[in-house]
Amino acid sequence: MSVVSSRVSSVSSIIKATGLRAQLKQCNRIQYLKLPEDIKGILCKAGSESKEYEKLIYSLKEGAIKDSDLAKFLSKARQCISLLDTRHELFVQIILRIQWTSKSAEVISVYKLFLQDLVCMQTLYIKTVINSLIHLFKSVEDNNAEHKPGEFKDKDIERLNHIHDILHKILEVIPMSSQVLLQSLASQFPYIAHGTYTHEIYIYALLQILNYAPQLRSDILSLIINRLTLLDVNIPRKEAKDDEEDDEMNDCTDETVDGDNPTTVNNDADKIKTAPLIVHTMDTCMELFLKYMHEFCFVDNALQIESLKILYIDILRAFETIILPTHASQYVQFIMFYICSFKAIVAETFTDWLWRKVIDPNVAPVIRQSAVCYIASLLATASFISNGLVKQTMSQLIIWIRNYINIQEYKQYIDDNMKSHVVFYSVCQAFFHLFIARHKEFVNSKNGMLFLQELDIPRIVTCRLNPLKICISEIVHSFADITSTYQLAYCYTIIENNERNQLPIFGMKTHLPVLISNFFPFESYTLQHSRQRIVSLFHSNVVEIDSRSIKSKE
CATH class of the missing domain: 1.20.5 (Single alpha-helices involved in coiled-coils or other helix-helix interfaces)
Structure with missing residues (x-):
């Protein structure tokens, strides 16, 4: 051998x-562990350094337990819920960490009953239980895996259904828990850097809550819109335009190199790196939200008026508090644009609401400026806006402008501080913009041409406040071309004088302050997936307007 x-x-x-x-x-x-039989006795000894209690905690935390044994244990634990005071907080937390949604049907059923009894009998655990349930809204798998927007994995849908069952019961039995739920939904909302799928399924879960808790609709919709706005403002202005991505990269690199402020460089660099992810997330979530709006208001393609009223009020509240004060958002405002397309009266009501903001002197000037920009952009861009509403709005704008001019000219002197007239200049620019976009609908008819002549445009352009000097140059020149063509006003002499007065003089500051921005919120929508719901609602002149606004920004 x-x-x-x-x-x-x-x-x-x-x-x-x-x-x-x-x-x-x-x-x-x-190695499956056997759980103890005398659960009640062990829980009664908790807090006195009981070895049995410590062993039970360790077994639940680290050991593998058969589903049949776990179901029996939870059934016995239900009978001891009255004992679970503050001494047993660790025990409750360990049970909440159990991956129960992937267990057998028996375990899932008993687990649901355990949680329902726990929050009913021991209200001190309501916040802990709700937080653990909301945490399960998020997907734990790879967010970068490709998936079609609006399509969720079966196991995720099944998990969400189980969670909603428990939340529904909790809200029914303990109505006051709704505030705890809202706080948890806000605190656990995915961060910007989280993947698209995490955002999408979380928002989907929030919208599902509205099926059994409609009393939370306004708060939940506001929360979603608030977080969509946060995504929106973190997208570089040109990131979603494919033909301008390189320019954006170069501009950001040149402008953010600041030796005294390195934080700005890092933030902008991070924003550029994460921009494609944020754009994709914004696109997917906007499609999900717009789809919810349509399904809520339409049943078998028939508009439900009462549902439309409810949704409009909720979204208008979010628009007033979140979107309207936000500077230069790109996409989230199209939520309001979309609901206005459902019925003409909605667009009219929204326009009237905005106009009351504009003329209210108690409203902050920046909000009044933003409101009139929304009016002009909506009426200039949307195909569902009637000529009657355009005519009515142009009349309102021109009457307010003339009244403002009369008040100023009756004074002994006009305030030379242009900042005190920012609302006036914004209203003038809104009128110019709307006139440029919709003038063709009036010049082709006798009555329409008469209406334009009655606007008395020369009264505006020749007034001492000189709006042609302050408004955006591209808009002013387009307005001058059109009014000259149809002999409604002659602006070139005033424009030339304004340009001559702005020529640089040595030793003097002759440049004008930027008082009003070229912000028209509904001019373009470039998100690839959700744009299918929006672009069909654009007026035929939107491409022309958009190209002009892009040039002005450059």
């Missing part, structure tokens, strides 16, 4: 003799 063969046979005999082979096989198997 060779030396090698003798060694192999000796090792084999040793393994057989000591039973190591059987032990090695057992190591490859899952």
Whole structure:
């Protein structure tokens, strides 16, 4: 016998003799732990350094437990819920960490009953239980995996259904828990850097809550819109335009290099790196939200008026508090644009609401400026806006402008501080913009041309406040071209004088302050997936307007 063969046979005999082979096989198997029978006795001794209590905690935290044993344990634990005071907080937290949604149907059923009884009998655990349930809204898998927007994995849908069952019961039994739920939904909302799928399924879960808790609709919709706005403002202005991505990269790199402020460089660099992810997330979430709006207001393609009223009020509240004060958002405002397309009266009501903001002197000037920009952009861009509403709005704008001019000219002197007239200049620019976009609908008819002549445009352009000097140059020149063509006003002389007065003089500051921005919120929508719901609602002149606004920004 060779030396090698003798060694192999000796090792084999040793393994057989000591039973190591059987032990090695057992190591490859899952070692299931047995949970104790006397749960009540163990819980009663908690807090007195009970070894049995510590062992129970360790078994629930680290050990593998059969579903049948876990179901029996939870059933017995239900009978001891009255004992679960503050001493047993760790025990409750360990139970909440159990991955129960992937267990057997028996475990899931008993687990639901346990949680329902727990929050009913021990209200001190309501916040802990709700937080643990909301945490399960998020997907734990790879967010970068490709998936079609609006399509969720079956196991995620099944998990959400189980969670909603429990939340529904909790809200029914404890109505005051709704505030705790809203706080948890806000605190656990995914961050900007989280993946698209996490955002999408979380928002989907929030919208599902509205099926059994409609009283929370306004708060939940406001929360979603608020977080969509946060995504929106973190998208570089040109990021979603494919033909301008390189320019944006170069501009950001040049402008953000500041030795005194390195934080700005890092923030902008991070924003550029994460921009494609944010754009994709924004696109997917906007599509999900717009789809919810349509399904809420339409049943078998028939508009439900009462549902439309409810949704409009909720979204208008969010628009007033979140979107309207936000500077230069790109996409989130199209939520209001979309609901206005459902019925003409909605667009009229929204326009009237905005106009009351504009003329209210108690409203902050920046909000009044933003409101009139929304009016002009909506009426200039939307195909569902009637000529009657355009005519009515142009009349309102021109009457307010003329009244403002009359008030100023009756004064002994006009305030030279242009900032005090920012609302006036914004209203003038809104009128110019709307006139440029919709003038063709009036010049082709006799009555329409008469209406334009009655606007008395020369009264505006020749007034002492000189709006042609302050408004955006591209808009002013387009307005001058059109009014000259149809002999409604002659602006070129005033424009030339304004440009001559702005020529630089050595030793003097002659440039004008930027008082009003070229912000028309509904001019373009470039998100690839959700744009299918929006672009069909654009007026035929939107491409022309958009190209002009892009040039002005450049």
